[in-house]
Amino acid sequence: MLHINKIRENKEAYIALLKVKNMDASILFDSVIALDDKRKSTQQKLDEILAKGNKLASQIGDFYKEGKAQEANILKEESSSVKDKSKVLQKKQSELEKKIQDILVQIPNVPHSSVPSGKSDADNITIKESGKIPTLMSGAKPHWELTSKYRLIDFELGTKITGAGFPVYTDRGARLQRALITYFLDKNIAAGYTEFLPPHLVSEASGFGTGNLPDKDGQMYHAKDDNLFLIPTAEVPVTNFFRDVIVKDFPIKCTAYTPCFRREAGSYGKDVRGLNRLHQFDKVEIVQIQHPDKSYKTLDSMVRHVSSILDELELPYRILQLCGGDLSFTSALTFDFEVYSAGQQKWLEVSSVSNFESFQANRLKLRYKDKDGKTSLCHTLNGSALALPRIYAALIENNQTPNGIKLPKALHSYVGFDIIK
RNA sequence: GGAGAGAUGGCAGAGUGGUCGAAUGCGGUGGUCUUGAAAACCAUUGUGCAGCAAUGUACCGGGGGUUCGAAUCCCUCUCUCUCCGCCA
Incomplete structure (x- = not known):
């Protein structure tokens, strides 16, 4: 606001x-x-x-x-x-x-002066491309075939016990998932973020605090008896830590792993295969509270941080600056990260790093005191570092070989194996 | 699920109808003292709105009511704690 x-x-x-x-x-x-x-x-x-x-x-x-x-x-x-x-x-x-x-509450955040105009995601600007797009062996498969071939994920079992969009990770597939979560958290901690493990359900008040309510309540699962909402991202609980807070020291850097629950009401069709769009998925989020003078420097550093993780995972990726039409209601400037998933020959969004300036802070009443003792609104930023499913998809698609799926070095010690046969 | 207690400033904790925006302690900030630090002492220390300012006004969990006047009385909602039961 x-x-x-x-x-x-x-x-x-x-x-x-x-x-x-x-x-x-x-x-x-x-x-x-x-x-x-x-x-x-x-x-x-x-x-x-x-x-x-x-x-x-x-x-x-x-x-x-x-x-x-x-x-x-x-x-x-x-x-x-x-x-x-x-x-x-x-x-x-x-x-x-x-x-x-x-x-x-109807007025969206004002975009940063560098944001290009444009109507849709087609008008986003690629500001960086990194890594080589792999040429796969003949007969290369999309991840939903690989997960079944190597018995990493059982989509049908998830459908049986819950419904579509709720995969069951099995055996080495589960270990890979858990390894990725730990790996991401470790990278974030090494970059100075403090880890939190927040509740996965939040109150109505928290939903309001981050603007998920009342506008987007159809997107959240609602436990009606207790009037609690399943979080669509860790941003909701973590950002609400700072509701009605007067910050003393900048920056505040938080990271949190949580599962994310999204009803995805109204989305259907092409992009829903395999891991591409789920009702429940895992994500590691980074959140920063920063002084207004420094928030854009911080945004750059968050972009570099996410880049460094993707570099280490040896995934080809590109960074897009979102155009005005694709920018979210709350964001002033957003960079999207997309990795190339060679098996389906598609760019998949794996992170979205944004500066909200004081837009969220105003609703949250998140402030700081300047030297004169005046209170002013902080700036808030967040990003995914990273969202798991599409990373998972790209990892196994891009690294498939006739001998099995070769995992990048960075993950070996986390997963406990270096190839999935 | 049953019974009870409570919600006051950064924290602890007084205040039960009128100089209460709120005692006191701790913490924070500034100062005195000291070679430096600690201790001690002195001062200062909530937030919003309006105003250049002086100042005015609102806020003692949220909402409503009684009264000329409410932190204080009444109603209601929410939350927290204690005991019992159940249980990972």
Whole structure:
């Protein structure tokens, strides 16, 4: 959520920038500023009336102490009428506040000035390509055939016990999954992140804190009896650690492994085969809370960090800068990582690293104190490091040989074997 | 699941109708002292909104009510703790 004062200060610039997100904000901005003007003047009137009421009340108290009941009674009447007036204004005020809030939550984050315009993912800009796209042996297979050939994942068993999109990892397949989780966490810890293992269900309040509720509630699984939601990403619990917090030292760096649960309502068709799109998958997330002056440096460092992991896994990947049309509601600047999965000859998104600036922090009331003792909103950033299923898919597809699947060196000590035969 | 207790500032903890935005202690910050540090002592130390400021106003878990006046009384919701039961 944008802060009203920032909209006031940067109105024209924001309107121009939001055009990159294919949005015309001028009418919304004008109406929200007009409402806020009204809110301010109402607040002033209300404060005056309340001040009067407070004065009267204490005068009445004094009269009683002095035993002047009659004088007190006269003031009581006056006080009552003041109270009636204040009630009217208070109601008006809270209506104004609600209207303002209703508009503000509709406005997406302002994109960073470097974000290219564009309508869809087709307009994203490739800013880096790394690694060689492998030429596979003849008869190379997509991962859903490999997982069954080497008995790594049992999709049917998952369907039997739960439903489609809930795979069962078996034997070496399970060990590979667990190894990847540990490996990613270790890489993140080595980069200075502190590991957390948060709950996998969150309250409604947390859902609001990260903006998953009320807009995207159809995407989360809901345990209705207890009104808890299964997390769609570790970002939800971890970011909510910092709800109503005043930060003392920057940066705060968190990493967390969690399973992620997504209903994926409305998505169907091509991309759902194998590991490409699941209802439950594992992901290791990185989150940073940073001073506004440093958040873009931090974003770069997070991009480099994710790159270094993919380098070490010897996976070919490319980094895309998302165009305005593909940028999420909350993000100011996002880099997507895609790995090339040679068996299906496709680029698969495995990470999305974003700077949300103060957009999330405003809703969370996540602030810091500057040197003058003023409180200001922090910047929040997050990214996947990394999402497991598509990494898994690319790893086994790209490394398939006639003799089996050869795992990259970095994983040997984690998995306990170097080839899957 | 049954019974009870509670929710106050960064933390601990007083306050049961009117100088309470809130005692006191701890912690934090600044200072005095010291070669330096510790100790001691002094001062300072919540957040939002409006205002250039002075200041005003709101906030004692959330919402509602009683009253001229509520942290304090009433209703309601949420959460936490203790005991019992069940249980990984």
